[in-house]
Amino acid sequence: MKAIITGIKATMGIYESNEDQVYGLLAEFPDPGALVNAARATRDTGYRHFDTHSPFPVHGMDGAMGLGNSKVGFACLGGGLTGLAVGILLQWWTGAIDYPLNISGKPFFAYEPSIPVIFELTILFSALGAVAGMFALNGLPRPYNPLFYSERFSRVTDDAFFLHIAASDKLFDLEKTGQFLRDIGALYVEPIEDRGDAEE
Amino acid sequence: MSNSVKTNSLSLWILDPLRPTAQYAREAFRPDGKVMAWFIPAGIGVALLVVSGVGWATNAKQFYFSYLVGWAFCLSLALGSLFFVLIHHLTKAKWSIVVRRIPEALIWSFPLLAILTIPILFGMHDLFHWTHHEIYDPASPQYDPILAGKQGYLNTTFFIIRLVVYFTAWTFIAHRLYTVSLRQDVDDDVSAGARMRKVSAVGLVLTAVTTAFASYDILMSLDPHWFSTIFGVYFFAASFLTAHALIALIVITIQRNRGLRGVITKEHFHDLGKMMFGFTVFWAYIAFSQYMLIWYGNLPEETLWYRHRLEHGWEYHSAALLVAHFIIPFWVLLPRAAKRSIPVMSFMAVWFLIMNWFDFHWIAMPVLHGDHAGFHWLDFTCWLGLFGVFLAFVMYRLGRHSLVPQNDPHLGKSLNFTNI
Numbered sequence: 001m002k003a004i005i006t007g008i009k010a011t012m013g014i015y016e017s018n019e020d021q022v023y024g025l026l027a028e029f030p031d032p033g034a035l036v037n038a039a040r041a042t043r044d045t046g047y048r049h050f051d052t053h054s055p056f057p058v059h060g061m062d063g064a065m066g067l068g069n070s071k072v073g074f075a076c077l078g079g080g081l082t083g084l085a086v087g088i089l090l091q092w093w094t095g096a097i098d099y100p101l102n103i104s105g106k107p108f109f110a111y112e113p114s115i116p117v118i119f120e121l122t123i124l125f126s127a128l129g130a131v132a133g134m135f136a137l138n139g140l141p142r143p144y145n146p147l148f149y150s151e152r153f154s155r156v157t158d159d160a161f162f163l164h165i166a167a168s169d170k171l172f173d174l175e176k177t178g179q180f181l182r183d184i185g186a187l188y189v190e191p192i193e194d195r196g197d198a199e200e
Numbered sequence: 201m202s203n204s205v206k207t208n209s210l211s212l213w214i215l216d217p218l219r220p221t222a223q224y225a226r227e228a229f230r231p232d233g234k235v236m237a238w239f240i241p242a243g244i245g246v247a248l249l250v251v252s253g254v255g256w257a258t259n260a261k262q263f264y265f266s267y268l269v270g271w272a273f274c275l276s277l278a279l280g281s282l283f284f285v286l287i288h289h290l291t292k293a294k295w296s297i298v299v300r301r302i303p304e305a306l307i308w309s310f311p312l313l314a315i316l317t318i319p320i321l322f323g324m325h326d327l328f329h330w331t332h333h334e335i336y337d338p339a340s341p342q343y344d345p346i347l348a349g350k351q352g353y354l355n356t357t358f359f360i361i362r363l364v365v366y367f368t369a370w371t372f373i374a375h376r377l378y379t380v381s382l383r384q385d386v387d388d389d390v391s392a393g394a395r396m397r398k399v400s401a402v403g404l405v406l407t408a409v410t411t412a413f414a415s416y417d418i419l420m421s422l423d424p425h426w427f428s429t430i431f432g433v434y435f436f437a438a439s440f441l442t443a444h445a446l447i448a449l450i451v452i453t454i455q456r457n458r459g460l461r462g463v464i465t466k467e468h469f470h471d472l473g474k475m476m477f478g479f480t481v482f483w484a485y486i487a488f489s490q491y492m493l494i495w496y497g498n499l500p501e502e503t504l505w506y507r508h509r510l511e512h513g514w515e516y517h518s519a520a521l522l523v524a525h526f527i528i529p530f531w532v533l534l535p536r537a538a539k540r541s542i543p544v545m546s547f548m549a550v551w552f553l554i555m556n557w558f559d560f561h562w563i564a565m566p567v568l569h570g571d572h573a574g575f576h577w578l579d580f581t582c583w584l585g586l587f588g589v590f591l592a593f594v595m596y597r598l599g600r601h602s603l604v605p606q607n608d609p610h611l612g613k614s615l616n617f618t619n620i
Contacts, residue, residue, distance in 0.1 A: 059618075069536060077534075104498070112495045115488060 006168070012139030013051045015166035017194035023146040024049075024166040025177055026153060027186035032058045034185055035161040040064040041184045042163065047177075049169035053147075053162040072133045079129015080122050087118030146194040164192075205383050214311040216597045217379060224386045225602030232459055238595035245588020248581045255578040262578050264323030265568045269560045270583035271320060272418055274590040275313055276435065276556060279411050280443025281306035282370065283436070285377050286407060289393075289400040295471055297614035298464050298604050302447045304381055305597040307374040312593050314367040316586065321360065330354040330424040346501075347424055354424055362417055366410045373403040381605055388607045411436055419560065422567045426505040430490045437486045438556050441479035445552035448472045450594070452546045460603055466540045467617050473539025476552065480533070484526035508566045513573030517562050525555045557583055 006016055017023040029035045032054060039052050043066045052061060062068075091114035095101075100108045135141070147153050147164060156162055163186070165177055174191060181189045206219045222231055256263040281303035288296045324331050335344040336351055347354070376399040384392040412432025420431050428434075448469065454460050494502045509518050529548060538544045561579060605611065 073536070106496075112492050115492065 009139065010049050010166070010168065012137065014139045014142065015049050015168045017146065018167040018172075021194050022167045022174065023192040023194040024164055024168075024172070025174070025181060026147060026150055026190045026192050027163050027165075027181040028152060028188045029161045029163060029185065030187055032161060035163060036060055036064045038163050038181075038184050038186070042165065045180065046171055047165055047169050049166035049172070051164050051166075053153075053156045053164065055157055055159065055161075071137060072130055075133020075136070076126050076130040079132070080126035082129070083122040083125025084118060086125065087121035088114070090121070091117055146192050149195065150190055150192060152188065152190065205386050214315065215593060216308065216600055217375060218382050218601075220600040221382060221386050222600055222602065226606055228463060229460070229602045229604040229606050231599045231601070231603050232457060233599050234457065237453075237457070237599055238592040241588040241595065242592035243588075245585050245590075245592060248585030248588060252578055252581040252585055255581065259576075259578070260323070261326040261568065262576050263582070264320070264326045265564055266576060266578040266582040267319055267323070267586070268327060268418070268422075269557065269564050269579065270586040271313070271316055272560050272564075273557045273583060274309070274316075274586050275414075275418075276439035276560075277442055277446050277590070278306055278309040278313060279370070279407070279414075279436075280439035280441070281447070282374060282407055283404075283411075283440050284443050284447070286373075286400045286404045289377070289396045290404060292393075292397070292610075294610045294613040295468065295617045297608050297611050298460075299447055299451060299468055299472070300381070300605055300608075301601070301603055302450050302598065303443065304378055304605075305594050305601075306443070306446070307370075308378050308597060309590060309593060310367055310370045310374055312590065314371070316589075317363060317367075324356060324359075328354075328359075328421055328424070330421060331356055350424065354421060359417060362413065366414050369406050369410050373399060373407060377403070382601055384605065384607050385602045390609065392607075393609065408436075411439070419563050422564055423505055423508075425501055428490050428494070428502070428505075430486060434483070434486045434490060437479060437483040438559055441476060441483055442552055442556040444472050444475045444479065445549040445556075448476070448545050449549040449553070450598070452542060452549070454598075454603065455542075463604060463615065465617075466542075467619055468614075469542065469545050470536070470539045470619050471617075473533055473545055473548075476548065477530070477533040477539070480526060480529045480552070484522075484530075487521075487526075508570050509562065512571050514562070514566050517558075517573055521555075521559060521562055524551075525559060529555075 009015070015024065027038070029038055035052055035054060036058060039050075039061060042050050043064065050065075052058075052065065054061075062070075092109045095114070096109035102108075106113070147162075152160065153162065163181070165172060165181070171177070178189050178191070205221055207213075208215070208217055208219055222233065225231070252263060252267070255266075284296075284303045285300065285307060287293075288300065320327065329335070330347055330350070332342070334340040334342040336348050337343055338348075352358075377396055380392050380396050380399070383389065412435070415432045415435035419435065420426065420428065451460065451464050451469075451472075455464070491506065494506060508514065529551065532538055532544065532548060538548075561575075565579075566573075608614075
């Protein structure tokens with residue numbers, strides 16, 4: 001059970017640090033192209049617990065990281081179907097059960113005038129489902145991330161491109177993985193420790 | 201160089217206003233020039249129209265209604281394509297440049313469609329109840345005070361004047377867009393984009409207004425008591441949807457014959473699929489908006505139109521329209537994989553073309569057969585005959601020029617387009 005939860009959290013980019021409190025290795029790359037190539041090399045070597053960080057969306061990164069198609073659509077569909085059901089229930093229950101009101105001889109419940117309400121609720125719930133699904137799949141909100149211990153990492157919102165391989169990966173080895181990152185063109189490789197003293 | 205593309209002789213002008221430019225096309229964009237591409241639809245189309253002529257001799261009224269539905273179907277394809285070209289110029293759309301030549305070939309159908317109006321003009325007395333003189337005569341037992349009040353708009357002279365205005369406007373806009381784009385293939389004129397945008401700005405307004413009124417005249421006035429201001433939007437939604445279906449289908453046909461492979465990719469089909477999905481929803485939205493307001497308003501002169509379509513078997517047509525024009529396509533085209541699958545896209549393209557005809561049949565035929573729903577064999581021969589001839593002209597034009605606007609400055613972006 002714990003393994004399953006760890007696995008799910010890893011898909012969201014939330015990784016466990018190992019027994020030495022090593023969270024992983026952070027490598028900086030000079031430009032988006034190098035980052036895409038590095039991500040592809042990392043994936044091809046067999047690493048699975050890794051993530052990339054850049055100031056803006058990088059075209060082709062999903063493919064390079066082997067992420068596949070986004071699953072937000074299913075969350076959106078689920079939200080939409082929920083909204084549809086809620087809409088029908090609301091219109092039927094308020095109109096025909098709880099407070100039947102005769103308006104110019106129209107039926108208490110009919111699909112014709114109810115569809116706008118059902119439609120709007122479907123759209124509302126789809127949108128909420130999409131946003132909630134996006135947050136969940138990204139593991140957001142995430143106020144604490146061990147990567148924030150790195151001084152250099154603060155530049156990720158400005159002009160720096162990072163690749164992070166987590167210590168929880170099966171292939172992770174502090175020496176070998178560090179050498180691997182330098183081999184694929186990292187400017188700088190830094191081990192990240194999950195010290196747990198972020199409040200300082 | 202700019203004068204190297206000569207205008208065609210006047211007799212061939214309705215086929216194509218320009219002489220062939222295919223010899224200037226780059227290897228990858230060159231049409232294969234096979235005669236069969238237009239010969240087969242032309243042969244089938246003419247044969248079916250000859251068969252329909254026999255139907256005209258035996259049952260003229262049925263022929264006129266079937267012909268009108270088939271003709272409106274072809275018109276909706278040309279108008280939908282015109283909207284496609286106009287909107288994509290105005291929004292400076294880049295993804296669609298590689299497919300733009302196909303709607304450009306489609307919009308030069310207006311001269312042909314104008315000629316094909318002639319049988320409708322002969323059948324006006326059978327088609328349009330408002331052409332009958334006795335309904336305007338107060339002494340006559342058929343006197344109809346409501347239609348008498350509409351006589352200022354619904355009369356034969358003004359109807360023909362309006363048709364002439366519509367076709368002149370459409371032909372003019374189409375001529376500008378078609379010739380400027382094709383000349384750019386040869387003379388590499390960088391100002392072509394700006395000129396086509398200018399035409400589109402005026403053209404979109406003009407096309408929107410004329411399309412709405414054309415739909416009132418051609419389809420809505422079949423039941424002259426009825427009126428719906430949203431009907432023009434309904435016609436637009438059907439046209440725009442079906443134009444995307446036909447564009448996708450023509451691209452698939454060309455690719456099956458080894459043309460444009462690697463030029464138009466799954467990414468472009470994905471976008472065409474998104475537009476088809478979006479506009480089947482839009483069509484349903486508009487169709488429902490029309491129905492709901494009439495249901496809620498409950499005014500006798502408006503509800504009668506739906507009443508005719510909800511009895512004597514037409515209720516099955518109405519239900520089929522809801523299920524097959526909206527619910528089924530919605531679920532089929534919803535997944536990303538479906539829009540990127542050529543077999544699914546070609547199936548849905550044919551599906552939408554059939555549904556568009558079914559939709560117009562549903563609008564027009566209860567006027568003729570209010571007491572029993574169904575199809576007459578002339579419905580099929582007229583529709584497919586006209587569509588065959590229409591398609592033959594389009595395929596003939598496509599075979600004469602580069603299949604892609606090869607000198608568009610943004611062509612590279614369109615070739616390398618990917619969906620995120």
